């Protein structure tokens with residue numbers, strides 16, 4: 001293959017990105033910020049046209065500015081040939097959603113492999129999350145071309161920050177492709193995270209195991225929270241006391257109404273099924289999944305304890321996105337919660353600062369309001385679903401007067417319970433004692 005044309009004499013290798021979604025666009029924009037010419041391909045032409053106009057289309061802090069600042073170095077296209085001509089390293093960032101069976105759907109990854117010309121010497125750098133074993137199969141199929149596994153660990157809401165300041169960068173390759181792995185590692189060198197060089201299957205397993213472990217911590221603290229409610233302990237105090245043990249650490253011990261998002265649910269399920277397909281019963285992950293499903297529903301019993309039957313009750317949901325600082329609704333706890341509430345006969349009113357447009361089609365029968373205060377109007381109870389900082393700024397005393405009944409279930413232990421109670425609210429969180437006003 002002739003030397004790629006895209007580096008414009010900067011000495012920095014041009015980078016190809018396949019799939020311009022959350023991971024692909026962040027990858028493209030961050031490599032452009034590091035000075036690389038980036039050629040990003042997506043199959044959705046409207047998305048590509050919008051990106052060419054500088055419109056990012058997703059809510060991710062800092063991303064729009066990064067895309068704007070690096071417009072000269074970012075080239076968006078629907079044509080794979082354009083990427084192949086310009087770059088040798090191709091970062092594959094296509095989606096790997098769950099199939100009906102819960103296994104990862106690798107059809108988009110397959111489509112990328114099939115797009116590669118025979119005897120190409122491009123290097124596929126797999127950032128999409130794929131089950132261990134996938135990369136080895138593709139590597140054998142590709143023959144001469146390089147294959148490197150480089151899983152992505154960014155979180156939505158802090159994706160740019162996470163990409164630019166990684167804890168570690170995992171680079172997995174077969175020994176004969178160590179030069180390609182060197183080239184990938186070199187791209188990440190300026191970011192300063194530890195580079196973990198390993199084989200392909202281990203790299204793939206590091207990704208799935210990391211997500212499954214983080215999800216396990218969340219289900220664990222949610223169960224501890226549920227026990228705290230039984231015995232009168234405060235899970236916030238418990239998590240703080242546990243997290244100071246350096247072997248445990250403080251992260252991912254926030255209880256709530258379950259984890260959601262495009263990755264934890266699908267990756268935990270994919271790992272469980274991968275183990276099962278290989279003949280191993282991954283008992284622990286069954287519990288992690290079940291605890292998470294039940295956790296999303298516990299809010300309903302909290303509400304009925306205060307309100308009795310929910311038939312005809314008006315319940316306001318504050319926040320819909322699966323976490324703050326994103327408009328991503330994939331597997332958001334609000335989807336299960338609103339369906340359960342409507343199933344109980346409640347009327348559901350909702351507000352989210354950025355996710356309502358994405359949520360509308362997913363939440364049939366749920367009425368959206370333009371502000372939190374409007375959502376709270378005449379409500380019999382409010383549920384804080386997503387911990388958007390602006391919810392702390394609500395004028396709660398005013399809100400209490402506008403509600404039919406000033407009751408709030410804080411699903412993320414995010415609000416100041418004392419302030420709420422001083423404003424006339426009955427406030428119940430997750431795994432912590434309910435204030436004196438909470439027992440009616």
Ligand code: NAD
Nearest residue numbers: 019020021022023042043093094095096108111128129152
């Ligand atoms: P996404 O759905 O936001 O984006 C995927 C993009 O790929 C879409 O724009 C789609 O049109 C495009 N695409 C599909 N087939 C294509 C093809 N053949 N050629 C070019 N483009 C194609 O997905 P995402 O959230 O960015 O996730 C991508 C992968 O990264 C998944 O495997 C996911 O598990 C993993 N991951 C995601 C995150 C995250 O926070 N979203 C973090 C780490 C890892």
Ligand code: UGA
Nearest residue numbers: 152153154155156218252253254256259260261263322323
């Ligand atoms: C997660 C991982 O944190 C990333 O490292 C990984 O790259 C990504 O999945 C992926 O593979 O896609 P993300 O889903 O974007 O990132 O966001 P998280 O901050 O991990 O939150 C996931 C869910 O867990 C959210 O619903 C959040 O509310 C919940 N959560 C998180 C808790 O309930 N408690 C916590 O302590 C932390």
